[in-house]
Amino acid sequence: xxxxxxxxxxxxxxxxxxxxxxxxxxxxxxxxxxxxxxxxxxxxxxxxxxxxxxxxxxxxxxxxxxxxxxxxxxxxxxxxxxxxxxxxxxxxxxxxxxxxxxxxxxxxxxxxxxxxxxxxxxxxxxxxxxxxxxxxxxxxxxxxxxxx
Amino acid sequence: xxxxxxxxxxxxxxxxxxxxxxxxxxxxxxxxxxxxxxxxxxxxxxxxxxxxxxxxxxxxxxxxxxxxxxxxxxxxxxxxxxxxxxxxx
Amino acid sequence: xxxxxxxxxxxxxxxxxxxxxxxxxxxxxxxxxxxxxxxxxxxxxxxxxxxxxxxxxxxxxxxxxxxxxxxxxxxxxxxxxxxxxxxxxxxxxxxxxxxxxxxxxxxxxxxxxxxxxxxxxxxxxxxxxxxxxxxxxxxxxxxxxxxxxxxxxxxxxxxxxxxxxxxxxxxxxxxxxxxxxxxxxxxxxxxxxxxxxxxxxxxxxxxxxxxxxxxxxxxxxxxxxxxxxxxxxxxxxxxxxxxxxxxxxxxxxxxxxxxxxxxxxxxxxxxxxxxxxxxxxxxxxxxxxxxxxxxxxxxxxxxxxxxxxxxxxxxxxxxxxxxxxxxxxxxxxxxxxxxxxxxxxxxxxxxxxxxxxxxxxxxxxxxxxxxxxxxxxxxxxxxxxxxxxxxxxxxxxxxxxxxxxxxxxxxxxxxxxxxxxxxxxxxxxxxxxxxxxxxxxxxxxxxxxxxxxxxxxxxxxxxxxxxxxxxxxxxxxxxxxxxxxxxxxxxxxxxxxxxxxxxxxxxxxxxxxxxxxxxxxxxxxxxxxxxxxxxxxxxxxxxxxxxxxxxxxxxxxxxxxxxxxxxxxxxxxxxxxxxxxxxxxxxxxxxxxxxxxxxxxxxxxxxxxxxxxxxxxxxxxxxxxxxxxxxxxxxxxxxxxxxxxxxxxxxxxx
Numbered sequence: 034x035x036x037x038x039x040x041x042x043x044x045x046x047x048x049x050x051x052x053x054x055x056x057x058x059x060x061x062x063x064x065x066x067x068x069x070x071x072x073x074x075x076x077x078x079x080x081x082x083x084x085x086x087x088x089x090x091x092x093x094x095x096x097x098x099x100x101x102x103x104x105x106x107x108x109x110x111x112x113x114x115x116x117x118x119x120x121x122x123x124x125x126x127x128x129x130x131x132x133x134x135x136x137x138x139x140x141x142x143x144x145x146x147x148x149x150x151x152x153x154x155x156x157x158x159x160x161x162x163x164x165x166x167x168x169x170x171x172x173x174x175x176x177x178x179x180x181x
Numbered sequence: 182x183x184x185x186x187x188x189x190x191x192x193x194x195x196x197x198x199x200x201x202x203x204x205x206x207x208x209x210x211x212x213x214x215x216x217x218x219x220x221x222x223x224x225x226x227x228x229x230x231x232x233x234x235x236x237x238x239x240x241x242x243x244x245x246x247x248x249x250x251x252x253x254x255x256x257x258x259x260x261x262x263x264x265x266x267x268x269x270x
Numbered sequence: 271x272x273x274x275x276x277x278x279x280x281x282x283x284x285x286x287x288x289x290x291x292x293x294x295x296x297x298x299x300x301x302x303x304x305x306x307x308x309x310x311x312x313x314x315x316x317x318x319x320x321x322x323x324x325x326x327x328x329x330x331x332x333x334x335x336x337x338x339x340x341x342x343x344x345x346x347x348x349x350x351x352x353x354x355x356x357x358x359x360x361x362x363x364x365x366x367x368x369x370x371x372x373x374x375x376x377x378x379x380x381x382x383x384x385x386x387x388x389x390x391x392x393x394x395x396x397x398x399x400x401x402x403x404x405x406x407x408x409x410x411x412x413x414x415x416x417x418x419x420x421x422x423x424x425x426x427x428x429x430x431x432x433x434x435x436x437x438x439x440x441x442x443x444x445x446x447x448x449x450x451x452x453x454x455x456x457x458x459x460x461x462x463x464x465x466x467x468x469x470x471x472x473x474x475x476x477x478x479x480x481x482x483x484x485x486x487x488x489x490x491x492x493x494x495x496x497x498x499x500x501x502x503x504x505x506x507x508x509x510x511x512x513x514x515x516x517x518x519x520x521x522x523x524x525x526x527x528x529x530x531x532x533x534x535x536x537x538x539x540x541x542x543x544x545x546x547x548x549x550x551x552x553x554x555x556x557x558x559x560x561x562x563x564x565x566x567x568x569x570x571x572x573x574x575x576x577x578x579x580x581x582x583x584x585x586x587x588x589x590x591x592x593x594x595x596x597x598x599x600x601x602x603x604x605x606x607x608x609x610x611x612x613x614x615x616x617x618x619x620x621x622x623x624x625x626x627x628x629x630x631x632x633x634x635x636x637x638x639x640x641x642x643x644x645x646x647x648x649x650x651x652x653x654x655x656x657x658x659x660x661x662x663x664x665x666x667x668x669x670x671x672x673x674x675x676x677x678x679x680x681x682x683x684x685x686x687x688x689x690x691x692x693x694x695x696x697x698x699x700x701x702x703x704x705x706x707x708x709x710x711x712x713x714x715x716x717x718x719x720x721x722x723x724x725x726x727x728x729x730x731x732x733x734x735x736x737x738x739x740x741x742x743x744x745x746x747x748x749x750x751x752x753x754x755x756x757x758x759x760x761x762x763x764x765x766x767x768x769x770x771x772x773x774x775x776x777x778x779x780x781x782x783x784x785x786x787x788x789x790x791x792x793x794x795x796x797x798x799x800x801x802x803x804x805x806x807x808x809x810x811x812x813x814x815x816x817x818x819x820x821x822x823x824x825x826x827x828x829x830x831x832x833x834x835x836x837x838x839x840x841x842x843x844x845x846x847x848x849x850x851x852x853x854x855x856x857x858x859x860x861x862x863x864x865x866x867x868x869x870x871x872x873x874x875x876x877x878x879x880x881x882x883x884x885x886x887x888x889x890x891x892x893x894x895x896x897x898x899x900x901x902x903x904x905x906x907x908x909x910x911x912x913x914x915x916x917x918x919x920x921x922x923x924x
Binding site for chain 3: 242
Binding site: 078 | 619623626627630631634644645646647648649651652653655656659660785844845866
């Protein structure tokens, strides 16, 4: 990072001090910027499995969460999609009225982001479905994913 | 069959790669680097002219940079003219 | 297995080259042999790739990769691009591009570059050995199936687009190409030759441009195929390609300072290392399954080997930097902070900050899980917020830099020079504020206009000065400027293109969308347009079931266009695939998606987006690419007289 050759007429320390101060200021500025950006609503969301949501119960009410698991039951009704996310031990109902990705199907992994409503349903604002990680045709899916 | 082709390819390529180890090779040119550097200096001088003409560089700055560039060019030109046998590579 | 065997052959040659080249100081013929060995490795890998292509075209379904990537019904272009549609094949493509790059590089005739070849070969050879070994050992594209299926599964229909044929090779050409400057930098450090920057200029610009174009193409594909209405989602895989590009852009700029004044040497070694490391890191992120993202490949044991490689690469770069620190002292000092050099230094810092924050945001989910056990996700709001101010600074610095001379500039002259562009920027930003009442959009417009206007005005000004001196027209002078100084004026063109793209980005602040369900014959209004749903066509060609909606778009009573979005179910793929209908005008895009149909009737759910100014993103990108191509391809014209002492002297006194 240094760009100056040693100068015999000026002592080195003040210049180096100026560099350090400048660098420190810059680093502080960047970190501050990152922290400010992280505080934006929707910037950072916390991930939970359906079991963790069940455990947290009322405490999770009203929070913005990302819940991940596998799609157990999918019901498209016009513009509204209802599905259940499961992690094997617990289920969570999700209610979503936005863009449905083409990749969303039963037995695929999904991450639903939204707020937990009073009735225990997640009102999702975003749904992210992963392309199947193993390229397996539909009839082999049971074998691959196992029961449930 | 596959193994045969593979061995064949391997032998051919190895022969080609090893050939120089049993032959001769010539050294490469050395003046070219100096010539290339001279060309770059010439280009820089032209750029300086344009900047000066459009007012981006002051008269003093122009004079100083031009003198420096020309001095280095003269030095390199001298080296080329002497045809230094040791080369600059 | 011939294909796999050829890969091992390549490993052997690359390893030989890596060992022979450094030893050529004593025996020069070893260097010729080493160069030939790199070419031999490239030939072997090319042979392997040709075999895979042959298998794809011949529909040899005994190979599991062929089964997974193509089918009897596939069209030729998509059979060709099937080579890189999956993990193993794309690794093979990576190896191919790497080997070809290395082979072309080691045979360079440039006298400036030749001294660096002996020690660049081990670096490139080691890369070839690593990547080919990963492919041959862990992700063999020639793996066989026990039972040969009758037909292939076929490619993911999302990849059935022309963009997907070009995008991966272009992206790889960019990422891999960044290894060349890194290898030369390593060579420069080892051989104690500090003059590597000028020699490696084109070898840096080409991958930088390819990577930039690849990023834009990727965004264009996401926009037209994925159906979420945007072109950049700050997805980890997207970020993985952006990070090396940011480092490379900083490097392209910073190297100009070293080339001219022998300064920022340490920065440049650092930036070349960073760009190459981030490029490998990017492919590591995508392949190791480390982050869940919509298009990450399957998890693979290669992850930990990549980690080792990255570690070695980073340690190598940094320790060489430390070892040769004294040699990297600048030739010169900063005369003044108000100078091009000073601004390029600021540039470096801001780019570094940008790399840091994007990297941090991309990796935060991982580190959070590892350290605190909390799983989190970082979304676009974070990246947009953190990146926008940095980008704004970069654009302003670029504008100021265009009017700042080398060594020492006068603040007064610079401010005067910028007044014109600043006025134009303020006017446009003011208009934007009045029309949209949004400060963020106005800010973006101000910054973009400043840069665009500066680039244009400076070019015209220089053309006029030249025109006055040589008596030619301004237009001819602009062309002449570009031909004689492609670096600077190609650069201005790139800046202009970027400014236009940023205006396009501003449009995304005003996106709107809606979702409706309509029966045939019905209509709905949105964004000032009326959409009339005429009919739904259902038909079934051999490979898919097609639902095609015919929708008329009207405005003010007159018909504007007819859009035909589709929702298709491919036989080989269980996920439905949309063909989005887009109507582009310079003002805005109308983006119509057939989101769903009913089984019992033709009632259809449509999603419509109104995306202002998107076209300018693509137009700006084309301008920028043209500028980049000019900077690379045009050689400054010089008089080709016989070079005698007399003519040389005459040239200087002209």
